[in-house]
């Protein structure tokens with residue numbers, strides 16, 4: 001099943017047609033032959049000889065856009081005035097803004113929000129620093145911090161190029177959970193400098209969401225910040241992904257009637273997400289889990305420069321399997337991809353055990369596209385929003401931080417992560433569960449509420465909450 005990605009791969013072509021030379025049917029057929037679907041037509045102006053139209057055209061793949069434009073350009077009697085990419089249009093000037101909660105209409109307002117009256121509020125916080133939670137944005141604000149070193153699966157593209165992703169995360173925090181999130185991309189990839197900088201900016205924030213920081217530095221950065229700050233620090237690519245992956249797997253295993261203890265699991269890409277996903281599966285009972293990175297399966301008989309891999313190899317791969325991904329995937333019940341796109345073919349999936357579960361989660365291009373294998377897998381999931389079963393940390397981080405902020409948790413611990421996974425998995429009922437529906441949609445409004453409720457409960461039970469929040473229906477912070 002190929003899906004048209006109306007948001008990701010659509011363009012608007014403004015064209016001028018000489019109506020005596022060409023008719024619209026010819027234009028439509030050229031677009032269709034080049035791989036495009038016309039999803040909207042707007043007539044901009046028209047007279048007896050010439051008509052100007054905006055055609056919104058969706059393609060299955062972004063690469064087709066060029067072909068479509070060329071096909072239209074080659075038509076006799078058509079000239080292209082402009083081509084706009086809807087995704088770029090949406091990013092013009094950035095995707096978020098800061099807006100005041102109250103207007104400043106007169107001098108009295110001015111002296112309250114600003115000097116001189118604001119000084120009384122400042123002094124109150126100076127006397128009692130915890131008042132920052134009630135008198136500033138701290139209680140509802142999270143910093144989304146990246147150094148641009150592992151942005152999606154695009155690699156080390158730097159802090160400026162990372163900003164669109166962080167702005168997107170900030171939008172999702174606000175829309176889904178009412179959390180104010182601020183994107184911060186740092187011009188440094190030095191572990192100590194990142195730690196120092198985040199600590200220095202932390203007074204304004206109620207939590208820190210680390211994003212797209214490559215491994216192994218991300219482990220040390222998160223560990224140290226958790227030790228040294230009294231607000232929750234959560235590396236989304238590790239724990240957000242692990243929570244959602246586990247939720248999806250709970251439901252996928254129910255569908256195929258297998259138990260996690262008795263399955264062979266291959267995790268490809270032992271970086272930030274791969275390590276955390278493996279950890280959550282091991283704590284859920286997985287016994288035969290094999291990690292694979294660029295040089296093949298990680299095995300404890302080898303010596304690795306990366307201490308994280310050494311530790312990982314010591315805890316996994318009990319049958320000491322060696323070899324490439326293509327070798328170890330044989331007979332696997334579950335494949336979990338957190339590496340990069342296009343590493344597998346249909347032939348590799350055919351070597352897996354009966355009813356294979358394939359979670360190809362590299363972004364933006366998965367390890368294998370669903371369209372290549374959906375007829376031979378029991379369950380297929382990707383990190384993308386244009387296919388069914390989107391396993392993406394966006395299902396976790398809004399609700400997780402909503403909960404952590406509301407109960408003023410000092411950290412986000414394992415119990416809170418497991419609670420979030422269970423909340424996500426159980427938002428799909430037994431009757432609703434199918435191979436195309438193992439994980440709820442981001443737009444399912446029960447998800448954030450349910451995560452919030454279960455995670456607050458877990459935080460209170462494990463003693464990391466500093467406050468009992470109001471009811472779950474109140475997500476105002």
Ligand SMILES: NC(=O)C1=CN([C@@H]2O[C@H](COP(=O)(O)OP(=O)(O)OC[C@H]3O[C@@H](n4cnc5c(N)ncnc54)[C@H](O)[C@@H]3O)[C@@H](O)[C@H]2O)C=CC1
Nearest residue numbers: 152153215269270271272273293294338362363383392393
């Ligand atoms: N769906 C989701 O929610 C999420 C998806 N991801 C995706 O997972 C991937 C990894 O992300 P991170 O763990 O943050 O990055 P990372 O840089 O920490 O880890 C990537 C790992 O993949 C390995 N790798 C690269 N090419 C490989 C190959 N050909 N064979 C085997 N291993 C290979 C690297 O050596 C590295 O260990 C990215 O594509 C990212 O977009 C990450 C987080 C969330």
Ligand SMILES: CC(=O)C(=O)O
Nearest residue numbers: 152153237363392393
């Ligand atoms: C989804 C996400 O956080 C990533 O691909 O990095």
Ligand SMILES: [Mg+2]
Nearest residue numbers: 152211212237
């Ligand atoms: Mg990420």
